[in-house]
Amino acid sequence: MEARGPVKRRLTAILAADAVGYSARMAENEERTLRTLVGHRRLIDSLIADHGGRIVGTAGDSVLAEFGSSVEAVRCAVEIQEALATRNESLPEPERLFFRMGVNLGDVIVDGADILGDGVNVASRLEGIAEPGGICIASSVFDQISGKLNLGFEDIGERSLKNIGRPVRAYRVARAGAPQRPRGRSRRILIAAAGGTAVVVAGLAVFYVAGTRGRNDAPPSVQVAEPAEPVAKVPTSQPVAETATPQPATAQPVIAPPAAVVPAPQAQASAPAVARPAVSYTTGVAQARCQRPDGSLGPFARARVQVVAGEVIIAVGEPGQPGHINLRGRPDADGALVLDGFVIPGVGRARGAHVAARYEGRLIGGRGMLTGTQGVQRCSLGLQLK
DSSP states (O other), rough: OOOOOOEEEEEEEEEEEEEHHHHHHHHHHHOOOOOOHHHHHHHHHHHHHHHOOOEEETTEEEEEEEEEEEEHHHHHHHHHHOOOOOOOOHOOGGGGOOOOEEEEEEEEEEETTTEEHHHHHHHHHHHHOTTTEEEEHHHHHHHHHHTTTTOOEEEEEEEETOOOOOEEEEEEEEEEEESOOOHHHHHHHHHHHHHHHHHHHHHEEEEEEEHHTTTTTTTOOEEEOEEEEEOOOTTSSSSSOOOOOOOOTTTTTTOOOOOOOOOOOOSSSSSSOOOOOGGGEEEEEEEEEETTTTTBBBEEEEEEEEEEEEEEOOOOOOSSSTTTTTEOOOOOTTTTTEEEEEBBBBTTTTTTTOOEEEEEEEETTTEEEEEEEETTEEEEEEEEEE
């Protein structure tokens, strides 16, 4: 038998996450469930990296990660659950997928890139007693983060966990303590936004029809504004005039002047546009506009678009940093396109937080009009590929 060196150990914070009812969802509709899981995992993996964590292992619908700090581990878990809750709200009910999470601080055995031992097992068992969309933490974690995070906790007492030889005192991260969206108010806002959304779409229709003819200038970089920042309401009966001016790095987003809101031109008597494979395009530009929670319209924002191997990609800013945008999607043979991903607001109360975003529409002849949500905002996005 080959001799082995001394066992390596370290103290680490372990985050265990697992999808609720994943097997049953796969039995109902494999492709739909996998599509949702892939979108969720994109958010989870990105947030773990942003908080200095390392993914140790994945097995289908589960994720195991370690952090050098209990504070960062819990902060990451809370942001993941908030981002997934936002993304689930943008999905039809049958497509929603929730995760349970457990966080433990323990001494683990290091085996190459893997971590093993009782500390890992406790995190996995804590995940099992969490509610769907919830987080359970061990008392070892609670002792480390107490007074350092603006969260609420519920002491659920000592729990006997499967295959753990001792009771473990556990705490539930209270939903009331986690960052919350005003659900009732947001629903009313979305209903009231219907009229304003038509104005947004009409404005983007000019971009959709005219494209970028005569514009060879590179679109400015975009910072994402905080969705719920209080702003003065702008009357939607008048065009919104805005001018792009140089801004310091910490100022409001740099935007392109919006097109005037005019009726879309009448269809010409010509052959209908035919969907062209996205793989035949390489670049393009996107222009988007959202309606703020108070009903006013936000600025038009423009960004470059890349098409790589048929996948439409809108990537702006430094990954993980405020102002970052990451939207991706691959149109099908009929031109139907879903852009899925997230934005990180560069200003406002949610600066630095991940906000789920999803746009749906159709891409024909290199042009597309998509509508969707960015957090609780209703948004529209025009695409011009070339």
